[in-house]
Ligand SMILES: *Cc1c(COP(=O)(O)O)cnc(C)c1O
């Protein structure tokens with residue numbers, strides 16, 4: 634790992650913003666780019682959660698394949714507007730664990746900040762797709778409220794930057810946030826939950842790396858990839874730079890029908906993720922969020938898949954299959 638750490642330049646900072654602006658925002662444009670113009674699409678997705686997918690992610694999809702596992706994660710479907718029994722707006726009880734605007738405190742020792750509602754990609758299975766981001770985030774004045782809460786609870790040792798995607802914020806904003814957190818003596822670790830190093834690896838800029846390197850705590854980054862094809866040379870490079878900056882990398886995935894619900898797809902994901910530098914962490918059972926029913930894998934199948942993974946992979950490559958239950962003190966292991 635002897636890549637030279639690049640010098641900060643503002644070119645890199647503007648480049649990823651440009652890539653975001655160029656992201657596909659209609660199913661039609663996306664399908665034309667993939668030579669799938671004839672595919673009937675669910676064009677009528679909710680205006681509150683429109684299609685969004687950067688071109689660099691689309692470049693990893695297979696042209697002409699309507700069942701591409703990356704495409705399936707981002708392509709809206711008409712049944713998203715159906716109301717199905719058991720599929721809720723807030724399936725994991727986020728609103729009940731709210732402790733001030735933009736702050737969730739569900740588990741002992743860890744507080745989670747909803748830093749922004751923005752994401753570089755709109756994953757159709759996302760459990761926070763109905764989250765009221767407009768009022769619930771830690772921007773501006775609301776940041777003070779969240780910081781005060783953490784400062785007053787000595788049991789909080791770890792702060793998790795989440796969202797949306799925290800790396801959608803300008804690096805300067807992230808610096809201001811961690812500068813404020815650095816005044817709180819009982820914080821021991823910083824964790825960042827982000828899909829950007831996978832979806833838009835250009836976000837890992839020299840400025841961002843300099844910020845991470847300068848943090849006063851050990852930093853853990855939990856990235857999010859669901860399929861081996863999400864890794865390419867740019868992702869490998871971004872994850873390598875993060876490791877060089879001292880960041881420990883984990884990957885969390887969601888078990889998704891038609892994307893990764895086979896032992897071959899899962900073992901390839903775990904091997905590919907580890908090869909890129911991110912150790913498998915969680916494999917989440919789908920949170921039953923309204924609109925996501927086409928992705929469900931039943932629990933017995935999920936348990937069997939992980940059992941087969943254990944027979945095939947080194948122990949540290951096997952993720953923990955968990956489900957999140959509203960009110961539970963931790964994410965519940967299924968096997
Ligand atoms: C998932 C989650 C965490 C982190 O849980 P770990 O098991 O430590 O990864 C913390 N807070 C909230 C609100 C969460 O949803």
Ligand code: SF4
Pocket residue numbers: 751752753754755756758759760761762796797798828857
């Ligand atoms: S990147 Fe994460 S938070 Fe954003 S839409 Fe996808 S799953 Fe949801």
